[in-house]
Amino acid sequence: MNKPRVKLPEAAKPGDLIEIKTLISHVMETGQRKDPDGKTIPRNIINFFSASFAGEEVFKADLQPGISANPYLSFFMKVPGPGEFEFTWVEDGGNKVVERIKLNVT
């Protein structure tokens, strides 16, 4: 899996409602398609995403093949104070990508 992209506001104050946007490149193969020889292409998707902040859970998503390739996810958080985000993407088979980004709290 490739390095994900995450967009956070440049700065936030405690109590602010911020939007977090994430994107990761992934084929999100549905398991419904066939190759030119008529064989089914096995399913391979990112099936789980989670975001935590300063060790506390913020948002999670269970994804199915109905999510488009290069899955984009955006969600919100009410800033509790300073801290670091931890984002995790999990692929079928258990491969993981973890990204940690500090939020600039002023």
Place this chain on the structure above:
Amino acid sequence: MKDAQATPRIDRRAFATGAGALALLAGSAGRLSAQATEPAWQQALKSLVGDVKPLEGKVTLELPEIAENGNTVPLTVSVESPMTANDYVKAIHVIATENPQPGVATFRFSPLSGKASAASRMRLARTQEVIGLAELSDGKFLIGRRTVKVTIGGCGG
């Protein structure tokens, strides 16, 4: 003259009774086959809500009216909620009624979320209704629906 009038009346009644019986038969046959082949999306919905009847119209689904490319349809789901520690939206499930696999995603929130809203991009196989089902912290369910016309389907063949 009298006879001629009476005869068609009886015929009509006989016909009506027969037609009624046929309709009843057809109706029960329809119900039986509906039970046997309940659409996959209804099974998906039932597995989430059980016997609870979700409250209609409280989940907002932002989707295009017409999606030219069913491979990537922008989606935002949201529910009005105070999002406090004891009154918040636990999850929103997204169901695409006419996709080969109707379950699309489940977004799970926390009191830290601040706002019960999430966005992504989804695949739609054909023109269909998309359902958003929200699960609240008090065990209630809310439901919202939106129809999207799809020009080119997005699930491969």
